[in-house]
Amino acid sequence: MDNKEKALKCHEEWNGKLETIAKSKVNSREDLAIAYTPGVAEPCKIIAEDKEAAYKYTWKANTVAVVSDGSAVLGLGNIGPYAAMPVMEGKCVLFKEFGNVNAVPICLDTQDTEEIIAAVKNIAPGFGGINLEDISAPRCFEIEERLKEMLDIPVFHDDQHGTAIVVLAGIINSLRLTGKKKEDCKVVVNGAGSAGVAITKLLLTYGFTHVTMCDRLGIIGKDYPNLNWMQQKMTEVTNLENAKGTLADALKGADIFVGVSAPNIVTAEMVSSMNKDSILFAMANPVPEIMPDVAKAVCEAVELSKLCDVVPDPLIIGVEYVGSVHVYIDALLLFGVDISCYVRTLVHNKH
Numbered sequence: 001m002d003n004k005e006k007a008l009k010c011h012e013e014w015n016g017k018l019e020t021i022a023k024s025k026v027n028s029r030e031d032l033a034i035a036y037t038p039g040v041a042e043p044c045k046i047i048a049e050d051k052e053a054a055y056k057y058t059w060k061a062n063t064v065a066v067v068s069d070g071s072a073v074l075g076l077g078n079i080g081p082y083a084a085m086p087v088m089e090g091k092c093v094l095f096k097e098f099g100n101v102n103a104v105p106i107c108l109d110t111q112d113t114e115e116i117i118a119a120v121k122n123i124a125p126g127f128g129g130i131n132l133e134d135i136s137a138p139r140c141f142e143i144e145e146r147l148k149e150m151l152d153i154p155v156f157h158d159d160q161h162g163t164a165i166v167v168l169a170g171i172i173n174s175l176r177l178t179g180k181k182k183e184d185c186k187v188v189v190n191g192a193g194s195a196g197v198a199i200t201k202l203l204l205t206y207g208f209t210h211v212t213m214c215d216r217l218g219i220i221g222k223d224y225p226n227l228n229w230m231q232q233k234m235t236e237v238t239n240l241e242n243a244k245g246t247l248a249d250a251l252k253g254a255d256i257f258v259g260v261s262a263p264n265i266v267t268a269e270m271v272s273s274m275n276k277d278s279i280l281f282a283m284a285n286p287v288p289e290i291m292p293d294v295a296k297a298v299c300e301a302v303e304l305s306k307l308c309d310v311v312p313d314p315l316i317i318g319v320e321y322v323g324s325v326h327v328y329i330d331a332l333l334l335f336g337v338d339i340s341c342y343v344r345t346l347v348h349n350k351h
Contacts, residue, residue, distance in 0.1 A: 063102040072136035081107035132157040138228040160198030178277040191261035263287035
């Protein structure tokens with residue numbers, strides 16, 4: 001039985017990866033009277049006077065909603081809310097297992113921006129944070145920004161920021177191993193969706209100055225056809241030479257490749273054309289842009305990271321997602337401020 005068959009068998013046996021377990025045991029009438037009526041009225045009255053008390057008397061302080069519309073699930077694309085549920089359940093498992101954070105999968109049967117925003121806004125009182133998941137670009141950018149403006153809890157789109165944090169951390173370590181300096185590195189990011197844009201933004205914030213983004217038709221510049229509004233904004237800070245060409249052209253003389261795009265689109269010849277001690281993060285999921293053995297055959301100093309069983313690094317991503325949300329919620333509780341907009345840079349620049 002291979003891993004695909006095993007995964008299908010396990011999911012059938014689990015019949016869902018999550019369950020609700022009561023912390024308040026009901027073994028007597030008194031237990032019931034305390035956990036439910038009439039005793040439950042006491043915290044209700046306090047919260048009615050001060051909604052912040054919900055963090056003390058309910059699960060709000062340690063619970064996030066994992067929200068998706070199923071429009072950009074892993075490498076599967078727009079598979080809809082029903083098919084997205086196993087992934088959202090899986091993310092909730094990561095929260096619980098790695099950080100003891102409660103998480104609830106919520107798959108919305110709409111891909112309308114306004115309806116998603118309204119739905120999340122209306123369920124927000126029951127959660128300490130919102131984890132947006134697998135929502136396609138460019139809608140994800142607007143959804144996240146507007147929810148941040150209207151809600152008093154952290155809102156975090158992990159496809160953007162979670163991936164970006166892990167990539168930057170890996171690149172920082174790779175630079176130490178190779179002796180390269182960020183100011184001298186030519187970086188190519190392939191894939192101009194939510195993850196690619198967020199990675200590029202964080203790399204620029206960290207101090208990389210020569211970053212080129214590519215997508216299906218090659219190098220993205222000011223003349224690239226059919227760019228969405230976010231991609232257009234990225235042309236103002238990337239590919240400042242307004243170079244044109246294919247992904248192969250972009251990789252010639254490059255030091256770092258970051259792939260969040262499609263399977264098997266980088267060849268051994270492309271890797272050979274990169275600078276000495278090139279750094280590769282091939283992260284298309286579930287099949288990477290180039291397989292590790294293919295890359296290593298032509299390049300001795302290669303760092304590869306991918307979210308599947310070919311290169312087993314999902315633990316890193318899982319811990320980062322949980323850690324980030326923990327930081328956001330804890331900061332909100334301790335200091336009354338949502339630091340999700342800038343903690344990504346502050347925390348990881350220290351390492």
